[in-house]
Amino acid sequence: MAILWRRSRNIANRIRKCMNKGFMxxxxxxxxxxxxxFQSSSLSNLRPVPYQNSRYLRxxxxxxxxxxxxxxxxxTVAEKQLDxxxxxxxxxxxxxxxxxxxxxxxxxxxxxITESSRMxxxxxxxxxxxxxxxxxxxxxxxxxxxxxxxxxDMVTLQxxxxxxxxxxxxGRISFYLTSTGEExxxxxxxxxxxxxxxxxxxxxxxxxLLWRGFTLQEFANQCFGNNADYGKGRQMPIHYGSxxxxxxxxxxxxxxxxxxxxxxxxxxxxxNKKACVVSYIGxxxxxxxxxxxxxxxxxxxEAPVIFxxxxxxxxxxxxxxxxxxxxxxxxxxxAYGIRSIRVDGNDALAIYSAVSAAREMAINxxxxxxxxxxxxxxxxxxxxxxSTKYRELDEIDYWKMARxxxxxFRKWVQNNGWWSEQxxxxxxxxxxxxxxQAIQVAEKTEKPPLTELFSDVYxxxxxxxxxxxxxxxxxxxxxxxxxxxxxxV
Amino acid sequence: MKLExxxxxxxxxxxxxxxxxGWKRPFSTATCDVENQHxxxxxxxxxxxxxxxxxxxxxxxxxxxxxxxxxFGEDVSFGGVFRCTTGLAxxxxxxxxxxxPLCEQGIVGFGIGLAAMGNRAIAEIQFAxxxxxxxxxxxxxxxxxxxxxxxxxxxxxxxIRAPYGAVGHGGHYHSQSPEAFFCHVPGIKVVIPRSxxxxxxxxxxxxxxxxxxxxxxxxxxxxxxxxxVPEHDYMLPLSEAEVIRKGSDIxxxxxxxxxxxxxxxxxxxxxxxxxxxxxDLKTLIPWxxxxxxxxxxxxxxxxxxxEAPVTGGFxxxxxxxxxxxxxxxxxxxxxxxxxxxxPFPLVFEPFYMPTKNKILDTIKATxxx
Numbered sequence: 001m002a003i004l005w006r007r008s009r010n011i012a013n014r015i016r017k018c019m020n021k022g023f024m025x026x027x028x029x030x031x032x033x034x035x036x037x038f039q040s041s042s043l044s045n046l047r048p049v050p051y052q053n054s055r056y057l058r059x060x061x062x063x064x065x066x067x068x069x070x071x072x073x074x075x076t077v078a079e080k081q082l083d084x085x086x087x088x089x090x091x092x093x094x095x096x097x098x099x100x101x102x103x104x105x106x107x108x109x110x111x112x113i114t115e116s117s118r119m120x121x122x123x124x125x126x127x128x129x130x131x132x133x134x135x136x137x138x139x140x141x142x143x144x145x146x147x148x149x150x151x152x153d154m155v156t157l158q159x160x161x162x163x164x165x166x167x168x169x170x171g172r173i174s175f176y177l178t179s180t181g182e183e184x185x186x187x188x189x190x191x192x193x194x195x196x197x198x199x200x201x202x203x204x205x206x207x208x209l210l211w212r213g214f215t216l217q218e219f220a221n222q223c224f225g226n227n228a229d230y231g232k233g234r235q236m237p238i239h240y241g242s243x244x245x246x247x248x249x250x251x252x253x254x255x256x257x258x259x260x261x262x263x264x265x266x267x268x269x270x271x272n273k274k275a276c277v278v279s280y281i282g283x284x285x286x287x288x289x290x291x292x293x294x295x296x297x298x299x300x301x302e303a304p305v306i307f308x309x310x311x312x313x314x315x316x317x318x319x320x321x322x323x324x325x326x327x328x329x330x331x332x333x334x335a336y337g338i339r340s341i342r343v344d345g346n347d348a349l350a351i352y353s354a355v356s357a358a359r360e361m362a363i364n365x366x367x368x369x370x371x372x373x374x375x376x377x378x379x380x381x382x383x384x385x386x387s388t389k390y391r392e393l394d395e396i397d398y399w400k401m402a403r404x405x406x407x408x409f410r411k412w413v414q415n416n417g418w419w420s421e422q423x424x425x426x427x428x429x430x431x432x433x434x435x436x437q438a439i440q441v442a443e444k445t446e447k448p449p450l451t452e453l454f455s456d457v458y459x460x461x462x463x464x465x466x467x468x469x470x471x472x473x474x475x476x477x478x479x480x481x482x483x484x485x486x487x488x489v
Numbered sequence: 490m491k492l493e494x495x496x497x498x499x500x501x502x503x504x505x506x507x508x509x510x511g512w513k514r515p516f517s518t519a520t521c522d523v524e525n526q527h528x529x530x531x532x533x534x535x536x537x538x539x540x541x542x543x544x545x546x547x548x549x550x551x552x553x554x555x556x557x558x559x560x561f562g563e564d565v566s567f568g569g570v571f572r573c574t575t576g577l578a579x580x581x582x583x584x585x586x587x588x589x590p591l592c593e594q595g596i597v598g599f600g601i602g603l604a605a606m607g608n609r610a611i612a613e614i615q616f617a618x619x620x621x622x623x624x625x626x627x628x629x630x631x632x633x634x635x636x637x638x639x640x641x642x643x644x645x646x647x648x649i650r651a652p653y654g655a656v657g658h659g660g661h662y663h664s665q666s667p668e669a670f671f672c673h674v675p676g677i678k679v680v681i682p683r684s685x686x687x688x689x690x691x692x693x694x695x696x697x698x699x700x701x702x703x704x705x706x707x708x709x710x711x712x713x714x715x716x717x718v719p720e721h722d723y724m725l726p727l728s729e730a731e732v733i734r735k736g737s738d739i740x741x742x743x744x745x746x747x748x749x750x751x752x753x754x755x756x757x758x759x760x761x762x763x764x765x766x767x768x769d770l771k772t773l774i775p776w777x778x779x780x781x782x783x784x785x786x787x788x789x790x791x792x793x794x795x796e797a798p799v800t801g802g803f804x805x806x807x808x809x810x811x812x813x814x815x816x817x818x819x820x821x822x823x824x825x826x827x828x829x830x831x832p833f834p835l836v837f838e839p840f841y842m843p844t845k846n847k848i849l850d851t852i853k854a855t856x857x858x
Contacts, residue, residue: 091515230638231825241638248605253629259595260630263602263610270557270584270608289622293595300590301599456640458677459699462728 091439121330123374124354125344131411133349140353142191149211150191150348151413154183154406155424156431157207157472160216161379163435164223168237168383170360173223173444175237179204181346181378184405185310187211188348189278192355196275198264199247200257203238204310212245216434220442232456233448255285258294258307262368265303269366276304276362278355284315286329295336298368305368306358307338310345312377317390331368345375346405349412376403447487450476513732535717540710543685543718544573544650548611548694550722552581555609558618558696560586562613570615571652571711587656597623598648601631604619606642609696615829617653618665631701632676645699650692652708653681654746655796655842659708660835666745666797666828671703672774672806678702681745682726682797685716690725691771698727714749730777732784736766738856739790742781742807744770747794747843754848763856773803780816781807789820790855794843821858824851 092469096103125138133139142150161178168176175450179186186207187297190199199208206219218230222240225233231241231249241249248257261279268275285291286309298305309329313320326332333340343354351373358369376399380387387396412417450473454465461469476489483489519542538546560577563606566588568575578586589596596612604608614620622626627649635660641833655664669677680695680702682688688706695702733748734755748769755765766784770776785791791811793804808823826843834841 006728230639230641231637234639235637237638241641243638243641249634249642251630251633252638253625256598256626256630257624258603259598260602262595263599264606265602265603266599267603267606269610289594290598290626293590293598296590296592297595297599299585402823456636458678458775459635459645463778464775 020445027387046098061358082202087305088138094432104201104397115325116327117331119340123342123344124350125347126349126353127347127408127412129408129410131415133412139349140192140350142352142414145414146191147416148418150187150352150458151406151409151419152427153187153207153211154348154409156216156429157187157210158406159428159431160206160210160219160435163432163439164219165379167223167439172439173237175383176223177203177238177382178379179207181376181399181405182310182312183207183221183407184348184351184387185308185345185373185375188351189308189355192352193278193359194275195246196273197246197273197359198262198268198277199245200261200277200279201247201250202254202257202280202282202285202310203250203252204282206238206240208239208280209242209245209247212242212247214240214242214247216431216438217441218242220435220438221445224439224442224445226333226445227444227448228442228445229448232452234452255281255288255290255294257281258285258290259297261299261305261307262294262303264295265298265305265362266301269301274363276306276359278308280308280310282315283311283313283320283323283329284318285309286332287323295332295338295370299336299338302366304362304366305370306355306362307370308355308366309370309372310375311372312375312453314377314381314387314391316381316385317387319391328372328374330370330372336368338370340347340372341371342372342374345373346408348402348409350404375405424435447484450487450489509705518537520737528606531727534720534744534796536720536825537694537715538685538718539712540682540685540688540706540778541571541573541600543689543691543716544706545575545577546718546720547696548574548577549580550695551609551611551693552577552585554722558585558609558611558853559609560613561589561602562587563615564750565593566620567685569613573650573711574613580844592628593619593621593623597626597631597647600647600649601626601634601644604646604701605634605642607646609646610644610648611696612647612649614649616652616663616665616708617667620651620667622651623649624670627671627701627703628674628675632674632713634676634701635678643699644701647701648692648696648698648704649702650704650706651719652711653705653786654707655833655838655840656709658835659833659838661832664742664796664838666705666795666834667803668705668744668773668795669686669797669803672803674774678727678775679705680707680771681707681773682771683707683733683748684710684714686718687725687769687771689718690723691727692725693722694724697724702727705745709746710749721817725771728772728775728777728784730771730780731769733769734765734767735819736764738764738788739766739792739852740765740781740784741765741852742791742793743767743772743795744773747788747796748843750843751794751848753845754755754852757845757849758852761853763852765852770807776807778810781811785811785815789818790858791819792824792826792848792851792855794826796828796843797823798830800830802827821855826851 018122046201096105126134126137128134157179161180164176165178167173182204186205190211195212201208221235222227222231231239239250241247258281261277265277281291295307310329315323330340330342341354343350354371358371361367362369378396378400410419454461454469457465475488524741548560552560564570565574565586566578593614596648600610614623631644631647652667668679668681669675678693678698678700685688692704695704734752741751741755751767755767758765766788768781768784792805795802795804804825804827808825811823826848828843829841831841
């Protein structure tokens with residue numbers, strides 16, 4: 001294995017010893033085999049890789065030997081900071097101790113690892129704020145069909161959010177939460193996956209479902225909780241779930257999906273499936289115990305999960321400065337032995353590339369990956385929130401206008417000659433019409449019948465439930481006015 | 490403890506098949522393969538073994554009959570702190586029987602994920618006293634997984650096993666009976682066996698039941714309870730209470746280790762001419778109201794006993810239900826002989842516990858009301 005970077009002979013020796021013992025700790029190895037399929041930064045020109053179909057990367061033969069365990073992302077600046085702590089000029093052969101967990105070098109210098117690196121972990125981006133490709137970058141090329149679908153889905157998500165938000169304001173649905181500002185995250189990450197990859201969302205990722213083909217009508221049905229809602233009207237709006245799209249039903253408690261993701265991924269591993277799990281979480285959710293549980297389990301079980309953290313700066317009104325004192329989320333990966341990357345969450349191409357790469361690693365190496373996407377929550381937390389109460393209008397406006405992920409990607413797509421002003425107008429009008437239509441239909445559709453209150457608590461109704469249903473029906477017949485008329489009894 | 494024999498039933502080889510995306514698995518229902526406990530069959534091979542060995546047998550059978558059954562938890566690999574998982578890792582391999590990190594919320598969350606993919610996830614929580622970090626996953630996730638998804642998804646393959654109850658020297662954190670917390674959660678089942686023979690059959694039913702189940706094992710009985718246990722694969726029905734001692738003057742209801750204490754009280758009461766009917770509830774939710782009600786209609790008196798503190802204990806639910814159903818038949822108030830409203834104490838354990846004499850005194854008071 002090539003070691004491209006050496007600071008001293010002793011570092012190299014130490015690294016070699018660590019490698020031989022299968023210990024991943026102290027080494028930094030810059031050779032990343034996956035980057036051979038990407039455009040390498042060592043090339044001065046951008047050499048586009050021919051784009052055949054969305055799965056070409058997945059068909060490349062991977063050499064397992066080449067993917068030996070110490071692969072690293074290209075970004076190593078922060079690592080150098082940390083590893084300088086470990087450097088020394090002494091011969092380490094008889095300065096090592098044996099303990100459970102392996103050999104460690106000892107030192108008589110008392111040094112605390114600093115609470116943070118001098119420099120923050122850099123953020124991977126492909127497009128600049130004007131939607132221009134940054135020269136010399138690594139990224140996975142996206143062809144016209146995928147790019148156009150990505151862009152139009154981002155537009156659809158934007159419009160869907162606006163219209164459903166308004167519908168809640170008009171009292172037509174009880175609740176809604178938008179993905180405004182984070183459209184690139186859900187659409188681009190979904191685009192980099194296959195339909196066999198299983199999604200465990202938090203709640204701000206309906207774009208993933210949209211990408212996979214969930215219709216506007218299906219979204220509306222769930223928000224109205226009508227008879228066509230797959231969830232049978234049991235949960236609040238936006239708690240989508242779709243078995244046919246491998247999208248596990250959303251639940252309100254934060255981060256509970258993370259250890260479940262490890263379990264699902266373990267099942268895929270047992271099946272030898274060429275698929276992974278992608279579980280989403282926000283910045284706030286990483287403070288939950290289930291974040292720790294989920295990452296630790298996934299690492300120990302060597303489960304193919306991608307933990308995707310949308311760090312949008314806010315957990316309702318709690319700014320990230322009140323959420324953690326670490327350098328965001330990306331640095332936490334190492335605490336669990338999980339490979340991690342920080343990406344620009346408003347850069348659709350960066351997300352697409354990072355998730356593609358993460359997926360390959362997760363599946364081929366059977367390991368967990370952590371992606372932190374930096375972004376900004378432009379909208380309020382939900383329709384129950386007014387974020388102007390705790391943050392500046394200027395700030396919101398800046399992110400909405402100057403750092404808009406949809407506009408940014410549009411520029412790139414347009415510059416490739418794949419999108420026009422006319423298409424923009426057509427698509428926006430068409431989506432708007434479809435949404436208004438979907439809402440009308442959903443609103444008029446009956447609610448699920450009363451039996452659906454009692455079914456699915458267990459695989460079949462138990463005697464106490466049968467008894468309660470009987471009593472309830474008697475009560476309803478005595479006091480019909482107490483009950484909504486759109487639920488048939 | 491009453492000796493139990495069972496009829497031989499056909500060995501049911503339950504091999505899961507995967508359909509479609511691999512979500513569905515055919516689960517056997519617990520009402521199949523019901524063991525007829527009252528008829529002995531000379532052809533049945535039964536050995537006298539203790540509770541942890543019976544549990545161990547059930548786990549061996551569960552893994553043998555379903556290649557997608559998994560056993561995991563803290564320390565299960567070497568056999569577990571109570572030896573319930575002995576031999577499993579050697580026989581079925583480290584990918585199916587494995588240690589987890591020390592994290593109950595992770596164990597249950599991971600188990601939910603495994604079960605959601607159609608596997609049988611048998612999770613061990615080392616002591617019921619430590620189940621609380623997993624309470625969110627159990628209540629908010631496992632119990633609601635099927636309902637909230639409109640039955641698109643379910644985690645019915647999840648079984649959570651935990652040793653519970655007094656052990657003589659366990660103190661606050663090795664003696665708890667937390668069943669009442671879980672009995673308040675629609676969507677899960679709570680099952681507690683009283684003996685080795687019951688444990689094996691009930692555990693296999695729990696594992697194969699298409700709903701998430703919490704199975705509390707009376708740790709006091711792991712070594713102490715020895716009984717004839719058929720060697721083959723058999724299941725006992727869930728949500729069916731059992732009259733384990735017939736009587737006519739008073740109905741006693743209990744579960745787990747407490748039943749043996751109650752039985753001694755019944756034997757003593759008999760010497761004073763009081764005929765006691767003793768019922769093992771077995772499944773706490775959904776519980777078999779019919780059997781208890783039928784007994785109370787016969788006797789007119791009921792006494793419930795459990796180790797857990799009396800206030801808010803599951804005895805309160807049984808009492809309220811029986812009063813609703815049998816008020817005019819009752820000859821005396823429903824009695825409860827339970828643990829005190831204190832944390833489970835160490836040196837004071839003998840004072841805390843619902844002892845035979847406390848039960849006997851209450852039987853007499855109820856009969857003489």
